[in-house]
Amino acid sequence: MALMNLLMTHTRANSVNIPPLPHANQVYAVNSSDSAAHHQVKEHNCSPGDLLGPVGLFVQALLAFLAFTSLIVKRYCEPQHSRRPWKIWFFDTSKQALGAAVIHFANVFLADIFHGDPCTWYFVSFLLDSTVGLFIIYIGLKVTQIAAQRYKWTTLQFGEYGKPPQCQSWVGQCGLYIIVMIIEKILMTLLVLFPFWTSVRKFIMKPIQNGVLELVIVMFLVPLVINAFIFWVVDNFLKKSIQNSKTIYVNDNDTSVKYYKTSERVKCYNRIEQADGFESDILLSADEETEARHRNADATQLLLDT
Secondary structure (H helix, E strand, O other), X not given: OHHHHHHHHHHHHHHHHOOOOOOHHHHHHHHHHHHHHHHHHHHOOOOOOHHHOHHHHHHHHHHHHHHHHHHHHHHHHOOHHHOOOHHHHHHHHHHHHHHHHHHHHHHHHHHHHOOOOHHHHHHHHHHHHHOHHHXXXXXXXXXXXXXXXXXXXXXXXXXXXXXXXXXXXXXXXXXXXXXXXXXXHHHHHHHHOOOHHHHHHXXXXXXXXXXXXXXXXXXXXXXXXXXXXXXXXXXXXXXXXXXXXXOEEEOOOOOOOOOOOOOOOEEEEEEOOOOOOOOOEEEEEOOOOXXXXXXXXXXXXXXXXX
């Protein structure tokens, strides 16, 4: 009897210590949750809020500085006789800067709203703005300029700021350009909502596992090259074309100017004083300089009428 009581006591102790075996469905559920959690961690190398974190703000500021510097380089690459004065150049390029800022912060805002890695969403939006969006911007600017010329809206004609340049014209042109950029961003946002972009963004950044590296690539390295190209191209849309202009700018050392004494294709030009803000002299044709003849009547040059 005592032996039976001892066996029953030992059996009860063992039953308490032995845990029950998990069910097969429970094992599958645990493995599935672990896999989902691992997949979520891999998908979110760049977390929401990282775009406006310390690293994100630093690379964005550096990108803006270097991209805008490319416009300064472009100014010095322009022919000297057609190089814009600094004030006109600032009016032209500041429109681009404000428009690019609108698009950039719209992409940052949308990237945090969309589900998933915000860096990849920003990258997809940026690529669309730089390809399809650039074509839409070109069409929008052409349409607005045709309308401005048809209805004689001089203040809305890009690059025309009056004589002397007026800030009022710049405000109107800047507002018009930002409206074009907002329309482009709305269209690109509708395009990015298609489901297949989810697979595209996962494929693009699949090899990158480090969140900081992904942030630098998405918001600095790639945009630096593309933005410099876009700024260079759009600047040609926004500045005044001098192809049909009667006034050009030359200096004494400009060897590209050819002079002819006997030719029916030339007009007589008198040089007046250097204009404010220009790096070269202004030349006016004989029929345009009647009022200015007394300023410098003895400096006469023959300039090829191109």
